[in-house]
Amino acid sequence: MTTIPDELDTPCIMVDRELLQRNVDRMAEAVRAAGLELRPHAKTHKVPEIAARQLAAGAVGLTVATIGEAEVFAEHGAEDLFLAYPLWVGPRQARRLRRLTERARVSVGVDSAEAAVTMGTHLADAAGELTVLVEVDSGHHRSGVHPAQAVDVARAAAGAGLHVAGVFTFPGHSYAPGMPAEAAAQEQGALAEASELLSTAGFAVTRRSGGSTPTALLTEGTVATEVRPGVYVFGDAEQLELDRCAPEDIALTVAATVVSRHEGGAGIPRRIVLDAGSKVLGSDRPAWATGYGRLLDHLDARITALSEHHATVVWPEDQPLPALGERLRVVPNHVCLAMNLVDDVAVVGGGVLVDRWTVAARGRNS
Amino acid sequence: MTTIPDELDTPCIMVDRELLQRNVDRMAEAVRAAGLELRPHAKTHKVPEIAARQLAAGAVGLTVATIGEAEVFAEHGAEDLFLAYPLWVGPRQARRLRRLTERARVSVGVDSAEAAVTMGTHLADAAGELTVLVEVDSGHHRSGVHPAQAVDVARAAAGAGLHVAGVFTFPGHSYAPGMPAEAAAQEQGALAEASELLSTAGFAVTRRSGGSTPTALLTEGTVATEVRPGVYVFGDAEQLELDRCAPEDIALTVAATVVSRHEGGAGIPRRIVLDAGSKVLGSDRPAWATGYGRLLDHLDARITALSEHHATVVWPEDQPLPALGERLRVVPNHVCLAMNLVDDVAVVGGGVLVDRWTVAARGRNS
Numbered sequence: 001m002t003t004i005p006d007e008l009d010t011p012c013i014m015v016d017r018e019l020l021q022r023n024v025d026r027m028a029e030a031v032r033a034a035g036l037e038l039r040p041h042a043k044t045h046k047v048p049e050i051a052a053r054q055l056a057a058g059a060v061g062l063t064v065a066t067i068g069e070a071e072v073f074a075e076h077g078a079e080d081l082f083l084a085y086p087l088w089v090g091p092r093q094a095r096r097l098r099r100l101t102e103r104a105r106v107s108v109g110v111d112s113a114e115a116a117v118t119m120g121t122h123l124a125d126a127a128g129e130l131t132v133l134v135e136v137d138s139g140h141h142r143s144g145v146h147p148a149q150a151v152d153v154a155r156a157a158a159g160a161g162l163h164v165a166g167v168f169t170f171p172g173h174s175y176a177p178g179m180p181a182e183a184a185a186q187e188q189g190a191l192a193e194a195s196e197l198l199s200t201a202g203f204a205v206t207r208r209s210g211g212s213t214p215t216a217l218l219t220e221g222t223v224a225t226e227v228r229p230g231v232y233v234f235g236d237a238e239q240l241e242l243d244r245c246a247p248e249d250i251a252l253t254v255a256a257t258v259v260s261r262h263e264g265g266a267g268i269p270r271r272i273v274l275d276a277g278s279k280v281l282g283s284d285r286p287a288w289a290t291g292y293g294r295l296l297d298h299l300d301a302r303i304t305a306l307s308e309h310h311a312t313v314v315w316p317e318d319q320p321l322p323a324l325g326e327r328l329r330v331v332p333n334h335v336c337l338a339m340n341l342v343d344d345v346a347v348v349g350g351g352v353l354v355d356r357w358t359v360a361a362r363g364r365n366s
Numbered sequence: 367m368t369t370i371p372d373e374l375d376t377p378c379i380m381v382d383r384e385l386l387q388r389n390v391d392r393m394a395e396a397v398r399a400a401g402l403e404l405r406p407h408a409k410t411h412k413v414p415e416i417a418a419r420q421l422a423a424g425a426v427g428l429t430v431a432t433i434g435e436a437e438v439f440a441e442h443g444a445e446d447l448f449l450a451y452p453l454w455v456g457p458r459q460a461r462r463l464r465r466l467t468e469r470a471r472v473s474v475g476v477d478s479a480e481a482a483v484t485m486g487t488h489l490a491d492a493a494g495e496l497t498v499l500v501e502v503d504s505g506h507h508r509s510g511v512h513p514a515q516a517v518d519v520a521r522a523a524a525g526a527g528l529h530v531a532g533v534f535t536f537p538g539h540s541y542a543p544g545m546p547a548e549a550a551a552q553e554q555g556a557l558a559e560a561s562e563l564l565s566t567a568g569f570a571v572t573r574r575s576g577g578s579t580p581t582a583l584l585t586e587g588t589v590a591t592e593v594r595p596g597v598y599v600f601g602d603a604e605q606l607e608l609d610r611c612a613p614e615d616i617a618l619t620v621a622a623t624v625v626s627r628h629e630g631g632a633g634i635p636r637r638i639v640l641d642a643g644s645k646v647l648g649s650d651r652p653a654w655a656t657g658y659g660r661l662l663d664h665l666d667a668r669i670t671a672l673s674e675h676h677a678t679v680v681w682p683e684d685q686p687l688p689a690l691g692e693r694l695r696v697v698p699n700h701v702c703l704a705m706n707l708v709d710d711v712a713v714v715g716g717g718v719l720v721d722r723w724t725v726a727a728r729g730r731n732s
Binding site: 009010011012043065066085086087088090092093111112114115118137141142143144145172257258259260261262268269271273275278279280282283284305307308309310312324325336337340341342343363365366 | 377625
């Protein structure tokens, strides 16, 4: 059991440096072995020091969600940035994108002819600097066009002066039990269909981008040229419950203190309350999850409710309740939300606080 | 329909200055009319300018959730702060509390003899500066002791040198349809029982503190001496769906842009995608809610899914889909989480940007 360093006040996020590095290396090796390129999603961590480790391990670039995130990583030296998002670009966004293209290779998503034309118009002479990938819907039904419509979007983009390099998709429906294999197959099917249509229409398709953490390692031998997993650097309770990582792979936990303790009885649950609530763990809770996160050293306990500053943890009947003041490690359900709630994280190595990293892109929503 | 000022990039939080002031004034008047004192919970907004309006309208002090929040509001001149939380106080927390008591009247929660003794021990000579309220459980089954145990906790606190002033409770189970009246009754019952027992045991009970936004106005003629509503300053989609506020009372919205648009068909939903996701709206979603927030100007639309940077909005069949690039106002489900995700908010008056307020206590989790 890893110790929580005494000098940390709770709640706070702890990143285990060795486990983080192992996760970074493992994914890099697996993606390389599959003959793919790795473009990890930096929205998960938002930390330049972690991006640097991913790039050192062989990532070809970073994926980000917003122009603001791209700006932060470009300031920290990233040279290849993919905004895997259907951007709507007005004059201000165009100015920012133009500045970004002066310091990095920038690619962005587009999923409609209108968005492509608007983007090209506002970028004007600089439109050629921007590479676009057409987003296709592979079954998640969020953004993205049907693969059959990809050519229409690509033609509009090319007509607006943008450089079309290929297609991308996000198999968000892979984040559910039993879904990764099916979602990965749909993902590859959508990329293949759209890519073939683009090639037939005369586009040189050099990038077919897919892959979430659940599907990234299921893409071997398929049509994708690159994958964009994010959560793999830390793991989280959702990945744990989806069997995509093991407890010993979890590199990020929230240190929390037992502030309230109740033996319960007469219909009232036997429980402890931790000082880590939704304002540090995030409140994502898929219907299939066992609760609002897991206790890494007490996997049988259940976080049954989350307030802003309280986690209510129902304790296994056959185990003694932890003492008041005891400090426990909580694995958030969705680690991307937890990282976005703190200004910095404690970096731990061998049970000792070895560094603090600033979450430089926290809150960069636009 | 309120305009979204052109100069705002989306997603961003907009606060309507006039509606905010009306909400502040209405609650102040209602609480005064009920013969109660108002100690609003500042964790909702975390903004000194809003706290100042609450105090100017007659609030006797502020409620906060953490020592960090208390420090921020004390720096901004708050003179009476209640940490309505069962604090576990070690040496570092004791030092911070001691500094706080030098600039403000400070009261804190306690729900066990152990926590009271630990707090008193670490505060040492300064223990007498701290007022404690015993937290009782009025049916939410989170923190708080059964009212019958309040005397044990109070005796331990007094024995540790702390000043016991009364009791408090949080009727968290009031945040569900049909529950406010029942929860308010349980709240008053728990406060009455604990208070009587404390009086009988010789404690001078001067504060009985209760009240969430759903129950604050149901406490007329009851035993509470003060209430601690928070959400009322803004309103949110949960309060809207609980009928505790009307659409025209909503003072906070997230401005968002339509980035993707799909007519759907063949089992695929007819929808738009907005650029406001869980990283600006928060992802609280009670089982009884209609979705992940509401669109203030399109109340029939349903936010069926929320990713970090996407809201998927299924559109009413009889209404045309909004255009790409159109900007819409989203009401978050739980406004306290939304405020904690941004560094500042746009203050709007008469459809014009009139100010920016810093969310000074954002992220102060400890």
